[in-house]
Amino acid sequence: MPDIQTILVYAALAIAVGFLVKKFFLPKKKTKKACSNQDCGCH
Amino acid sequence: MSKQIKVALIGNPNTGKTSVFNQLTGLNQKVGNYPGITVEKKEGVCKLPRGIKAHILDLPGTYSLNATSLDENVVIELLLNKSHKDFPDVAVVISDVENLKRNLLLFTQIKDLKIPAILAINMADRMDRKGISLDIELLEKKLNTKIALVSSRKGTGIDTIKELILEYRKLPTEPCVNASVIDKDYFENLQNAFPDQELYKLWLVITQDVNFVQLNRHTIPDTSSFNTKSRSELKRLQQKEAICRYQFINGTLKEGYKVDAGAAKGLRASLDRVLTHKVWGYVIFFAILLLIFQTIFNWSQYPMDYIDELFASFSEWAKATLPAGVFTNLISEGLIPGIGGIVIFIPQIAFLFLFISLLEESGYMSRVVFLMDKGMRRFGLSGKSVVPLISGTACAIPAVMATRNIENWKERLITILVTPFMTCSARLPVYLIIIALVIPDKRFMGLNYQGLMLMALYLIGFITAVGSAYLLHKVMKTRTKSFFMVEMPNYKVPLLKNVALTVLEKTKSFVFGAGKIILAISIILWFLASNGPSDKYANAEEIVTEKHRGQDISEEDLNTEIASYQLENSYIGIIGKAIEPAIQPLGYDWKIGIALVSSFAAREVFVGTLATIYSVGSEEESTIKNRMAAEINPVTGGKLFNLASGVSLLLFYAFAMQCMSTLAIVKRETNSWKWPMAQLILMSGFAYIVALIAYQVLK
Amino acid sequence: MKTTIAHLKRGEKGIIKDISIDNVPVKLFEMGCLPGNEVELLQVAPFRDPLYLNINGSFFSIRRETALLIEIEKLNETRAL
Structure with missing residues (x-):
C-alpha cells in the first residue's frame, strides 16, 4: 500500500530519467534528419 | 496576430551590429541555433510606431557575400533562398562610419540581390572626433537607399531605423553597381541559360568556395548552352568585381564623405604601440590573465560561501517543516542540494564572461590574436584558436562552437580536439573544494597558495592543450593551405548594456541548459x-x-x-x-x-x-x-x-x-x-x- | 627580387602593384587589398609574423606567407595627406 510520498518520488524519478533520455538520445536523431544542406540551395 | 515585418540585420564584424540589435529589441530577444548547425541565431521583436511589430534577425557578421566560414554561410544561404521562412522583407545594413568604404562593399552586394535595404551608419558619435562629415542626401541618392545615422552608444538614430523599416515598401530596389560589366559575354550567357533566376544570385552560387561551404549547386550544372569557368578565371573575375565595386564606392564617397585629416588617429596608434609591443604586449596579456584568475577566485568566493550556507539551511528548514516521508527526503536531500549545486556556479560564470566580453567589446581580443598567432601556429593552431581556448575556460561547449571562424579545417579540428583540456568552469567547483581540503590556506609573497594551485591547474590544462595540439599537428597530414586574416577594430569603451546582456545570456544558458x-x-x-x-x-x-x-x-x-x-x-x-x-x-x-x-x-x-x-x-x-x-x-x-x-x-x-x-x-x-x-x-x-x-x- | 608587403619596415608605406590571384583569397580583395591601393605596415609581431596593416583605411593583420604574395612599390617618404 504505497503512500502519496512514495508515488511522488517515483513520479519525480520518471520525469528525471525521461528528461535525460530525451536530452541525450532524441537530439541526435533530429540532427540526422535535419536537412540544412538539402534545403538551402538556390531555387 | 498581425503579420510582423521580417528584418535582417547584416553587417561587417565590429560595426556595433549587436548593439543596434540590443537597442532595437531590448530584452525581447532570444538566442538559439540554426537548425543542424551550431551557428548562433539571435532574434528578437521590435515595437514600431502605429502598433506594428518587426521580427529582427541578427545575422552573423560578414565582410561580403563570399562565405569563408560557416557563420558567413548562414547569411548567404538565407539571402539566396527566397522561400526561407526567415527571408527578410527588408535588410538593415549596419556600417561603421569610420570604415564606410569597406562596409559599403557588402551593401552594394545586397543591393544587387534586389532586397530592399536600409543603410544604418553607426558610431556617428565618433564623427566629430575623427573629423568626418557626411552628405546624407547625396549618399542616399547615389546609393539608391535610405540612410539612418545611428549611434548605438548614445542611442540616437534608432527611431529613424524604426521609421524606415515601417516604410520599407517605399525603398528602391534597383542595384547601385552592375556587376555584370566585369565580363559581359559570360554574364549574358549565364542569364540566357537560367532566364528565371536573378543574375547576381547565379554568380554568387557559382563562386562560393565549395571546399568549405556545403552550398547546394545542383541547380547550376554544366550545360551545353553555358560553360563554367576554371577556378582561376572565376577568381580573376571576383577580383575585378571587387575593383568595380570599390570604384563605385570611391566615386560616391569622394562627394559625400569628407575626412579632415588633421584629426589624428590618436588612440589606436598609441595604444597599439604598447598593447601589441613585442615585449610589453605579452607582459600585459599575461598580467591580465593573472588578474582575471585571481579575481575570479577571490571575488566569487563570497557569494559562493553564502549560497552554500543558504542552501544548507534551506534544506534543513524543508526537512523540519514538511510532513515527514520519502518525498520530503527527496526535496531536502536531493532537490535542494541539487539546485544549490547549480546556483553556486553563477558567480564564477558571470565573472568569467564579464571579463571575456570586456576583452572582446574593447577590441583587445584581436590584439591577443595578433600577438599569439605565430606562437600558436607552431603547435598547429591559429591565432584565432586563442579565443576558443580562452572561452574553454568557461565551458568547452561554446568554445568548440567558437572555432567556427577558423577557416583552415586542420587548425579548426585540432582546436576542437584540444579545447576540452582547458579548465572549464565545471571543473572549477571540483578544484575549489579539493584545493580547500588539501592545500593550506597560507600566503607566499602575498600570493595565496590555494590561488597559486588553481592557477597551476589552469596552466597545466593550457600546456596539455597546446602540447597535444603539437602532437596532432605532427601526426595529421596537411591538406589545405591555411589562410589568416584578422581585423584590428578600433578601441572602444565597452558598452555596459552589451556586456550585461552577454553575462546574463551565458548565465541563463548554463542554468537552464x-x-x-x-x-x-x-x-x-x-x-x-x-x-x-x-x-x-x-x-x-x-x-x-x-x-x-x-x-x-x-x-x-x-x-x-x-x-x-x-x-x-x-x-x-x-x-x-x-x-x-x-x-x-x-x-x-x-x-x-x-x-x-x-x-x-x-x-x-x-x-x-x-x-x-x-x-x-x-x-x-x-x-x-x-x-x-x-x-x-x-x-x-x-x-x-x-x-x-x-x-x-x-x-x-x-x-x-x-x-x-x-x-x-x-x-x-x-x-x-x-x-x-x-x-x-x-x-x-x-x-x-x-x-x-x-x-x-x-x- | 620582388618587393612585397613583407619587405616593408614598420611605419613604411607602399602602393599595391600585383597580387598572386590564385593564392590570395577573395576576402582580401574585398577588404580593399587591390592594385593601386596604399598599404601601411603598422606593427609586426615577433619573428615579423603576422603583420598588422592599414590597407585602404581598413585595419587588419595577415600572415607573412600571405604578405609575400602581394607585390608593392615602396613609397620612400611618408606623404602628408
Whole structure:
C-alpha cells in the first residue's frame, strides 16, 4: 500500500530519467534528419 | 496576430551590429541555433510606431557575400533562398562610419540581390572626433537607399531605423553597381541559360568556395548552352568585381564623405604601440590573465560561501517543516542540494564572461590574436584558436562552437580536439573544494597558495592543450593551405548594456541548459542512494543493531553506522564498489568512484554527488566541505582527502574527458563519431595514468 | 627580387602593384587589398609574423606567407595627406 510520498518520488524519478533520455538520445536523431544542406540551395 | 515585418540585420564584424540589435529589441530577444548547425541565431521583436511589430534577425557578421566560414554561410544561404521562412522583407545594413568604404562593399552586394535595404551608419558619435562629415542626401541618392545615422552608444538614430523599416515598401530596389560589366559575354550567357533566376544570385552560387561551404549547386550544372569557368578565371573575375565595386564606392564617397585629416588617429596608434609591443604586449596579456584568475577566485568566493550556507539551511528548514516521508527526503536531500549545486556556479560564470566580453567589446581580443598567432601556429593552431581556448575556460561547449571562424579545417579540428583540456568552469567547483581540503590556506609573497594551485591547474590544462595540439599537428597530414586574416577594430569603451546582456545570456544558458541536466541527475542519484535491491538495504537497522548487541555503543555512532551500511548496500554503493578495484590505486574509495561515474554526465555533478552521498550518510547538516574533510580512507585509515589523493583527483579531473555534452557537440561540429570517441578514450586513459603516478609518488 | 608587403619596415608605406590571384583569397580583395591601393605596415609581431596593416583605411593583420604574395612599390617618404 504505497503512500502519496512514495508515488511522488517515483513520479519525480520518471520525469528525471525521461528528461535525460530525451536530452541525450532524441537530439541526435533530429540532427540526422535535419536537412540544412538539402534545403538551402538556390531555387 | 498581425503579420510582423521580417528584418535582417547584416553587417561587417565590429560595426556595433549587436548593439543596434540590443537597442532595437531590448530584452525581447532570444538566442538559439540554426537548425543542424551550431551557428548562433539571435532574434528578437521590435515595437514600431502605429502598433506594428518587426521580427529582427541578427545575422552573423560578414565582410561580403563570399562565405569563408560557416557563420558567413548562414547569411548567404538565407539571402539566396527566397522561400526561407526567415527571408527578410527588408535588410538593415549596419556600417561603421569610420570604415564606410569597406562596409559599403557588402551593401552594394545586397543591393544587387534586389532586397530592399536600409543603410544604418553607426558610431556617428565618433564623427566629430575623427573629423568626418557626411552628405546624407547625396549618399542616399547615389546609393539608391535610405540612410539612418545611428549611434548605438548614445542611442540616437534608432527611431529613424524604426521609421524606415515601417516604410520599407517605399525603398528602391534597383542595384547601385552592375556587376555584370566585369565580363559581359559570360554574364549574358549565364542569364540566357537560367532566364528565371536573378543574375547576381547565379554568380554568387557559382563562386562560393565549395571546399568549405556545403552550398547546394545542383541547380547550376554544366550545360551545353553555358560553360563554367576554371577556378582561376572565376577568381580573376571576383577580383575585378571587387575593383568595380570599390570604384563605385570611391566615386560616391569622394562627394559625400569628407575626412579632415588633421584629426589624428590618436588612440589606436598609441595604444597599439604598447598593447601589441613585442615585449610589453605579452607582459600585459599575461598580467591580465593573472588578474582575471585571481579575481575570479577571490571575488566569487563570497557569494559562493553564502549560497552554500543558504542552501544548507534551506534544506534543513524543508526537512523540519514538511510532513515527514520519502518525498520530503527527496526535496531536502536531493532537490535542494541539487539546485544549490547549480546556483553556486553563477558567480564564477558571470565573472568569467564579464571579463571575456570586456576583452572582446574593447577590441583587445584581436590584439591577443595578433600577438599569439605565430606562437600558436607552431603547435598547429591559429591565432584565432586563442579565443576558443580562452572561452574553454568557461565551458568547452561554446568554445568548440567558437572555432567556427577558423577557416583552415586542420587548425579548426585540432582546436576542437584540444579545447576540452582547458579548465572549464565545471571543473572549477571540483578544484575549489579539493584545493580547500588539501592545500593550506597560507600566503607566499602575498600570493595565496590555494590561488597559486588553481592557477597551476589552469596552466597545466593550457600546456596539455597546446602540447597535444603539437602532437596532432605532427601526426595529421596537411591538406589545405591555411589562410589568416584578422581585423584590428578600433578601441572602444565597452558598452555596459552589451556586456550585461552577454553575462546574463551565458548565465541563463548554463542554468537552464546544463542546470536541468544536473538537477535531473541529482534526483536520480538521490534515488539510487536511498534505495537498494536486497534485504540488506531494507533491514539495515536490524542487521547493524544485531551486530552490536551487548556492546557499549552510543546511539549516535549506531545511527551513523546504520546509514553507511545502508549506503553501501544501495544501488549506488553497488556501482561504486564495482569500480573500486580500478580506482583504488589512484587513492579513491567507492564513494569517490560514484562521483566519478556521475561526472561523466557533467563534471560539476562531482560536488553535488558527494553532497548527496554524505548528507545521506549523516544526520547533522554540516556544510559539504567539513563533511568531506572528516572522511576517512578505509584502507589506509588516514584522511581520505590528503595531499596525494587530492592531487591525484585534481589531475584526473584536469585531463579526463568527462562531459557527455562536449562529446555531443564535438560530434556535431566534426560530423563524425571518430573524433569524440578518440577524445574520450585518449584523454581519460591519459588522466588515469597521470593520476596513478601522482598518487603513488606522493603517497 | 620582388618587393612585397613583407619587405616593408614598420611605419613604411607602399602602393599595391600585383597580387598572386590564385593564392590570395577573395576576402582580401574585398577588404580593399587591390592594385593601386596604399598599404601601411603598422606593427609586426615577433619573428615579423603576422603583420598588422592599414590597407585602404581598413585595419587588419595577415600572415607573412600571405604578405609575400602581394607585390608593392615602396613609397620612400611618408606623404602628408
